[in-house]
Amino acid sequence: MRDYGGIYLDLDVIVFKPFDDLLYNDFTMGIQKDVGLCNAVIISRPFAPFVTRWIQQYKNFNDSDWDYHSVKLPWFMAKEYPDYINILDEKAFFWPTWSVEDLELMYKSNNYTFTNHQYTYHMWAAALGRKNTSDLFPTSIKNVENMETSFNRAVRKFLKYLPDDFNETNFNE
Incomplete structure (x- = not known):
């Protein structure tokens, strides 16, 4: 994702609408209810600053708390770097x-x-x-x-x- 960009989808995601209008953003994620940003759908350009910073945070990854790095950390980062990410509401x-x-x-x-x-x-x-x-x-x-x-x-x-x-x-x- 960092090196080539692209669209990541979990295997249990169904696409109803093309992402064309989202491809103009460096990095896009959607809100997961009120707990963070869900990583089941990620859209990124190559070397987007957000994904680069997010990957750097994995040096502290704790596999007993995967939800922190997958959902909560991107949310905290989005608040710190709002210009690096396009956030869609939970209904998207x-x-x-x-x-x-x-x-x-x-x-x-x-x-x-x-x-x-x-x-x-x-x-x-x-x-x-x-x-x-x-x-x-x-x-x-x-x-x-x-x-x-x-x-x-x-x-x-x-x-x-x-x-x-x-x-x-x-x-x-």
Whole structure:
């Protein structure tokens, strides 16, 4: 990211809208609720000052507190170097959130519709693995096609891009 620039997406991020208008900024991240900047979506030019400074901070990385370097530290740095980063509100990349209520809104109900303002949806795969939410994610393509939930409606348009050899046995891989 530092040397070549580019767009980083976590594997559980779905893109709804092109990032073209964000490519004019040196570095872009989005707010993660009220706790910091989420690193599930990062857009950077090569050698952007923000990413260079952020990487320098990894000399103090503590793997027992990954959230500090991934979410909180970029937030603190953004306050210190506001000219080095373009910050988008939480609804641009990370809404609805990982709360049980928001996960149910996406995966159980049919009451949420993504807006034109929203670039991505972060599916919060780690949160879906929690004991109280593990049954929310669809277990098959048939469920996505036939069950009316906010998530299913949002991703149906992408099903046509699945490879011809895609089958139900590799749906959750």
